[in-house]
Amino acid sequence: MSDLADPNTGQIRWRDLTLRIKRYDPEKDREPHWQEFKIQAHPMDRVLDVLMKVKWEQDDSIALRKSCAHGICGSDAMRINGQNNLACKLLVQNVKGKTITVEPILGLPVIKDLIVDMKPFFDHYKAVMPFLVNDDPAPTTERLQTPEQRARFDDTTKCILCACCTTACPPFWGNREYVGPAAIVNAHRFIFDSRDQGAGERLDILNDSEGIWRCRTVFNCTSACPRGIQVTQAISEVKRALITGVVDIPEEAEVLS
């Protein structure tokens, strides 16, 4: 933290920043426009803190979604300095330059300012059956699996449905019918779960002209994911399952039977 502190006083230096926000008022504007605010920010503030400070002190008409503010609920996804991220996960000290540019995620209808209509996104999510499918009689205890079987889909369980990946995806910008990386990640989470029996049905849904084959391995999803999910890797695993017809799940160990 030494480089943030004033060498004479030892105090953390506040930074003078310009906050550029893409504004859109559905009752007045035909198109979004940029608005700038001057603000002093603490290096350890999150971008969300800066936004809220501007909203409280300068212009209370700024509209944004936020809830938990700890990177778990996934409601404050926005494009910050050109890349999708959660406003609550990016610290001011990690922002380069003197300007923070904030705009709504691209590819979904903008309702107001930074708030987008998430319905198309959640429709795609629902389309891949993101729930456990198992027609066996429910056991009296848990459905057991080995640590290896659990590890097989561990990465994709981390998804918080913030839409950072889907709205960073050029094929999705071009075609909103594309199912999108987030939905494929959530399909992957169940396809490779040893307790699940719906893999075939999910693969059928994804094997569509608007399905998984629209992925062009751009890797914007992987770099945008605030949870660090290897999205493109997950998508290519599902692609391989479709090509080979084999869903490679680790074998059940002796201990479980």
Next chain:
Amino acid sequence: MSSTISEPKAYRAGKLAKLIDGLRYQGGIGQWSWLVHRVTGLGILLFLVIHVVDTFFVVFNPALYDHTVAIYGGVFGGTYYWPLRWAFRLAELGLIATVLFHAVNGVRVILFDFWNEGCKYQKESFRAVLLVFLALMIPAAIAVILPLATAPEHITQIPENVATARP
């Protein structure tokens, strides 16, 4: 009551706005390699269309074919113009670059799909693509540009066969 409140309209970005906003996205190596791959793919398609059309001339009008090929060599209407030859020669170099990049990066994209570890090394593999591309491109560039140094405009006496020969 119903006349007082109208449903506010959501903003839907048009194709141009999406293109501009999309190009402004800071996606890094993955995004730019994908974009260049796309553009070079379209470039190759454009070349193939031109190539098929001018080769087709030989079937129904051989004289037109000779005329077209002479233009590629810098000869228009029986007169040699060196900027024309340079333009086509450099465009050929651009075509080689386009095909080379698309081919080498295409192997990288195939690896994403068929090699389990492919996605882990997308940045490293792009650096390898650039190295292979340069290794092939530098000799190609020398081979294409060197003949320009001995092109007719550098020779005081233009040989008889240059104006009529097919390059």
